[in-house]
Amino acid sequence: MPIQQKTKALSHFINGTKMEGTSGCFSAVYNPSTGEIIAQVPLASKEEVRLAIQLAKTAFPAWKKTSIGKRIEVLHRFRQLLVARQDELIQVICEESGKTFEDAKGEIIRGIESVDMAIGAPQLLKGEYSVNVGGDINAFSAKAPLGVVATIAPFNFPVMVPLAISSMAIAVGNAVILKPSERVPHSALLLSEFWKEAGLPDGIWTVINGDKEAVNELLENKEIQAISFVGSTPVAEYIYHTGTKHNKRVAAFGGGKNFMIVMPDANLEQTANAFLGAAYGAASQRCMAISGAIVVGKDTEERLTKVLKEKIVNLKIGCYKDPTIDFGPVISQQAKDLIIQYIDGAVAEGANLVIDGRNPSICETSKGFYLGPTLINHVTPDMQIFKEEVFGPARIILGVETLQEAIDLINNHELGNGVTMFTRSGRAARKFQEEIEVGMVGINVPIPIPVGYHNFGGWKRSKFGEGHMFGPDQARFFTKAKTISERWPDEAENTTSSFAFPSNSDTTLH
Structure with missing residues (x-):
């Protein structure tokens, strides 16, 4: 332009x-x-x-x-x-x-x-x-x-x-x-x-x-x-x-495709609140943002989806000058268009739109690059929206039968930046933290980004x-x-040449 x-x-x-x-x-x-x-x-x-x-x-x-x-x-x-x-x-x-x-x-x-x-x-x-x-x-x-x-x-x-x-x-x-x-x-x-x-x-x-x-x-x-x-x-x-x-x-x-594993024993109210901020904060434009939830058990998936839907519809987007908003726009019109392409593609591949944020009401009064929070379920691992990082407020839900299936899905993904798990089971948490192949791991922590005195970095790509x-x-x-070896011989010391490789039995270093 x-x-x-x-x-x-x-x-x-x-x-x-x-x-x-x-x-x-x-x-x-x-x-x-x-x-x-x-x-x-x-x-x-x-x-x-x-x-x-x-x-x-x-x-x-x-x-x-x-x-x-x-x-x-x-x-x-x-x-x-x-x-x-x-x-x-x-x-x-x-x-x-x-x-x-x-x-x-x-x-x-x-x-x-x-x-x-x-x-x-x-x-x-x-x-x-x-x-x-x-x-x-x-x-x-x-x-x-x-x-x-x-x-x-x-x-x-x-x-x-x-x-x-x-x-x-x-x-x-x-x-x-x-x-x-x-x-x-x-x-x-x-x-x-x-x-x-x-x-x-x-x-x-x-x-x-x-x-x-x-x-x-x-x-x-x-x-x-x-x-x-x-x-x-x-x-x-x-x-x-x-x-x-x-x-x-x-x-x-x-980039990252950072999933939140949700176990059947998780407190779903706490989990949903954690998901909202970690998934949609900063319009999801964080490399450590939660990309989606992998929920263990069909009943848990249905209950979490219901709780999230009730909460997401109350999120408010707008200009940073409004202190009541939850998040603002994406960075550019090009970014907005690309996110919409991901949403459209997921629907075309058979996913279900739980919440559609493609036409937020603020777009009627502003030329800003706004997208509302979008939630998509019935996502499968072969869909593009699962495979690729989406740098905007389009988040997904996948259902699995076991914790092992959830771990395998994440380990098989090419990205390994961050991952978190919500559970009350220490045994499940230990299995998760030992087997997961991701650089930054959280347990009941929304965004597992380390504090400044711990190393930050993902795995894989x-x-x-x-x-x-x-x-x-x-x-x-x-x-x-730089490694320095130094010796200060006595001026009167008699030395001779040695052609052996230096070792700690030598009297001088050649």
């Missing part, structure tokens, strides 16, 4: 200052709640990305040599700004993503958890030391930052994900280049202001706005040492294979690479280890 001339043009953030784009290419930024264009974001050329990388590379050595204590002081000040200016950040998140105020606030709180984890980096950077491993030799290890690293963030968490995949990288001494989603650029630019005010040296935090051209330059440029990505599975796989082909360390987090988001593994991902 052509960009209105009156909309403001945004910038990049390079070497500590806002820089206007020079490529001449722009993308429209929408307010999903109104359907209006609110800005135009520049799409960086390869040359602009290369300049940003070079400036980050120039800034890196000084930051690497900065003491860990001084680096952590910057993170402390950055955290204080996140708290002090959270209302401003919430407003930006809501306007460009359509989230509710409470949802945006929750995102910021989870992002701060990542900063807290990064503030604890000194504990994670400590090496090991061994005295007299042989021949008066001491051995020790040290961790060093990688250099310039890149993070590519999605639209659905414009603050939490950038903080989760960059805070530790900065704390351990790297220079970070963030490529945010071109749909939500305002949040990244506001974070840039916070980093600047906190005292982060110029060039250590960079924001490059762009599309695939910018991403490919980050993936292929030899100066980029590592890539972290959050987004859809097809793109995550592309990021992983392209990045590793160019000898980069890559952690690429893809939900994650590519060995890195994690959140948790102590981030320090490992963004550093490289």
Whole structure:
């Protein structure tokens, strides 16, 4: 769609200052709640990305040599700004993503958890030391930052994900280049202001706005040492294979098909309430959102469907400015159209519409990208809506006869991000947690996303690479280890050459 001339043009953030784009290419930024264009974001050329990388590379050595204590002081000040200016950040998140105020606030709180984890980096950077491993030799290890690293963030968490995949990288001494989603650029630019005010040296935090051209330059440029990505599975796989082909360390987090197993002994009132928030919160635009319920037992399936139907019809959608809404719009008209295609396809394949959200009443008064909550049952594993991630408020119900059948359905699915189970049986819960092949598991927990000091990451095609988001593994991902063996011989000591392979019986190390 052509960009209105009156909309403001945004910038990049390079070497500590806002820089206007020079490529001449722009993308429209929408307010999903109104359907209006609110800005135009520049799409960086390869040359602009290369300049940003070079400036980050120039800034890196000084930051690497900065003491860990001084680096952590910057993170402390950055955290204080996140708290002090959270209302401003919430407003930006809501306007460009359509989230509710409470949802945006929750995102910021989870992002701060990542900063807290990064503030604890000194504990994670400590090496090991061994005295007299042989021949008066001491051995020790040290961790060093990688250099310039890149993070590519999605639209659905414009603050939490950038903080989760960059805070530790900065704390351990790297220079970070963030490529945010071109749909939500305002949040990244506001974070840039916070980093600047906190005292982060110029060039250590960079924001490059762009599309695939910018991403490919980050993936292929030899100066980029590592890539972290959050987004859809097809793109995550592309990021992983392209990045590793160019000898980069890559952690690429893809999509999820996150099921809630409901056992016959579950409290259905509690289960239904948990399902509503976990399934429809943020218009279901979360990689950890519950995609559907796999219900054990026909009677339980019927009862849960009835309870859910009664509750879903009372959910309210609308603009984030209305404090009474439960969730807002999806991110774009294209996203809305795709979700409707999934719903139409499920009906054509024989599924049953329990609640149809394709024509919510708000669409009559707003041009926003709204979809009401949709619930579909009589779904089977061969249907497209079961196989693929649906990034919007269309959720499904499947009925099975046994817990084992439910576990097998999930284990056979190509995605393995998150899964949860509602039951009162410890024995069933133990079987579930031991046998399920999914990276993040919940028991009577609606969304099993770990807190910031535990590692986050799915299995199978939900994650590519060995890195994690959140948790102590981030320090490992963004550093490289060096092992030193040292000996200080007496000046009067007589030594001779040895051609044997060194061992701990040697008096010297050759």
